[in-house]
Amino acid sequence: MANRELDSAVANQVHTDYASGSVVAADPFTQTISRIGIVDPSFLRALIQALQLAHRAGDRGESDTQFYELGLTWGYQFHEVLDSRIRAAQLETVREPEDFLKEEFIEDLNSYFSYAGTGQFRITEGNKFYLIELKNSVFQSLDQAETNGMIAVMAGFFAGLFSRLAHKTLACTVLADDRETQSVRYALSNETVVNEIRAALQSGQDEKAILTAYRNQHMI
Secondary structure, eight states: OHHHHHHHHHHTTEEEETTTTEEEEEETTTTEEEEEEOOOHHHHHHHHHHHHHHHHHOOHHHHHHHHHHHHHHHHHHHHHHHHHHHHHHTOSSOSSGGGSOHHHHHHHHHHHHHHHTOOEEEEEEOSSSEEEEEESOGGGGSOHHHHHHHHHHHHHHHHHHHHHHHTSOOEEEEEEEETTTTEEEEEEEOHHHHHHHHHHHHTTOOHHHHHHHTTOGGGO
């Protein structure tokens, strides 16, 4: 009897949306959401189709910009859906995504990434920008052109999501792409700093030189 009551209590805190493949579980003791997954299979299918079309078109510069914009929209919508679900849960201590502790939010986002096959990431604060490292993504198994598109999408996603969390416009660009270690490193900051970094990359500077120029040697 006790076990059935416990199972019922736990079930009341778990909400599954099979249409979108999402699970929200609230901890009744701490009143915080312990795991959030938001996976939209139709979005992922459309993304792969877009990558394939861009691969056939062969214009990487234009397609990368389009993929960045796609990721930006994804990041905005991700925050919107997350915000609405947290508000619907009517928790005491977490009323919006910004109420999460940084470590908790990153852990939950990594759970989502793992479930979606996007990989795992970590974020490190530096001088003038954050360094985001995305590792072990299944998209690394795509061909070169498709992987480039996915990398651009994720740059836009990080810019969109963290812009909403910070309540200000942020941008994101790739610093390094290491296929051997299946690791991609991004710089996240305001548009002025990110444009400076993009210009430095276009001039031929590598990640190490840029990190040194911004006094972020500890990130190397």
